[in-house]
């Protein structure tokens with residue numbers, strides 16, 4: 001449903017996206033988690049046909065976002081981060097206008113259906129300018145749902161809402177995500193964990209981690225990262241380390257050192273050391289290092305210190 | 310095509326809740342009303358000398374009023390979408406950039422047509438007051454000229470509005486371009502040796518006051534106005550495109 005390959009976006013001299021690659025299946029709710037300035041909005045604007053990437057390719061609902069932009073836009077529902085709306089319009093008229101731009105044959109019923117879904121039907125005749133932040137958010141969401149899109153792209157859908165509204169919107173998104181593809185962005189870790197089937201963590205225009213919320217949780221709560229150095233070719237040693245149960249994400253770094261992770265419940269370090277020696281290699285160094293993921297999460301959770309993880 | 314109509318309709322309706330649009334309509338009708346009263350008064354003084362009042366003072370001043378009023382109608386059209394961020398909605402809806410620009414222009418054009426239609430009261434009343442009536446052929450070409458001038462000005466205004474996020478800036482930039490077309494571009498024609506024809510051709514006043522306003526329909530004038538309309542719409546579309554690629 002969404003396939004992104006090596007996406008790069010430059011704003012003038014400044015590189016906002018440095019080669020993103022990810023995908024999302026139908027019926028999957030994928031969360032884009034990252035601090036402000038990570039590149040979430042930029043990615044979403046490219047996926048919705050608002051602006052083209054500098055390099056790379058993005059396929060949404062089977063169409064290329066650059067060469068088949070109109071086809072993509074027909075099939076995508078988008079809630080921009082700033083929730084732009086016409087304040088001098090009545091809610092119903094605004095949605096009817098957007099429905100007409102999409103050539104919906106039963107525009108008025110669709111507007112009512114969307115308003116019903118977001119629980120705003122009783123405000124249909126009010127002016128948008130008089131709505132609270134939470135209501136604006138819901139009108140924006142209704143706009144994104146008008147044409148029953150295959151793909152929903154929601155940029156920080158719960159930002160600025162009060163806790164009750166947040167719960168409502170999250171439930172709605174989960175519901176919508178059952179048969180659609182939903183890509184949503186957030187800078188709140190707990191939100192990503194609650195709503196998403198899969199979380200992509202991005203920072204400074206790069207994907208740092210991609211996993212299910214459960215695995216991310218485990219990695220966060222205690223996964224330890226270890227660096228080891230052996231005499232000789234690291235590539236020869238790698239398969240033996242990878243074969244040890246409990247060793248995760250073992251890789252050879254450019255400088256010839258090896259890195260892997262393990263959960264604290266299962267300290268694999270002695271077994272790794274033994275395996276290296278038994279295989280006839282010499283172990284020069286082994287030490288735990290701080291995970292870059294942890295640093296990102298410190299950054300991420302700094303603004304939301306009060307929220308439960 | 311359908312999108313153009315949807316966008317035009319919204320803009321047209323929006324003018325009716327816009328104080329600036331009412332101000333523009335009121336100012337035009339007031340000034341033309343005063344001129345109309347003067348025409349009636351002066352012709353009633355001269356009635357024994359057999360002078361037939363003509364509508365050129367009305368259509369002529371109307372064309373001049375368009376220079377000042379069309380920028381006020383168009384300044385908001387795209388600059389405000391840029392400022393409020395609603396451009397993001399329009400550019401992620403399945404609407405072509407050109408449809409958006411043409412729709413905005415058409416909405417303002419239809420509103421201006423409405424004002425122009427109301428001003429028809431003046432020549433119609435004049436026609437009823439005098440015998441044997443006014444020169445109707447002249448009236449039709451003059452009004453055709455007014456419509457073409459308005460359409461061109463609005464197109465330029467829409468194109469320039471797309472370049473800005475600030476409607477005041479869009480207003481003054483449009484006004485500057487219209488003043489150039491109206492007064493300034495013709496000046497060099499009197500002083501330069503080569504290319505004088507080009508400056509004379511670019512001068513908007515000649516295409517109105519020397520032709521349509523006096524009952525002549527020339528192909529060159531029509532081409533001139535249609536080129537201006539196309540140019541404004543092109544600039545608008547291009548500017549959206551540039552914003553995307555930035």
Ligand SMILES: Nc1ncnc2c1ncn2[C@@H]1O[C@H](COP(=O)(O)OP(=O)(O)O)[C@@H](O)[C@H]1O
Pocket residue numbers: 011014015016034035036037038039040041042043
């Ligand atoms: N229109 C723009 N012009 C220039 N730089 C921009 C623009 N939009 C975003 N950026 C920059 O690109 C980076 C990514 O921004 P953004 O995609 O908005 O991040 P996020 O949505 O994750 O907060 C930031 O460094 C930001 O300053």
Ligand SMILES: [Mg+2]
Pocket residue numbers: 037040041042081155
């Ligand atoms: Mg953002």
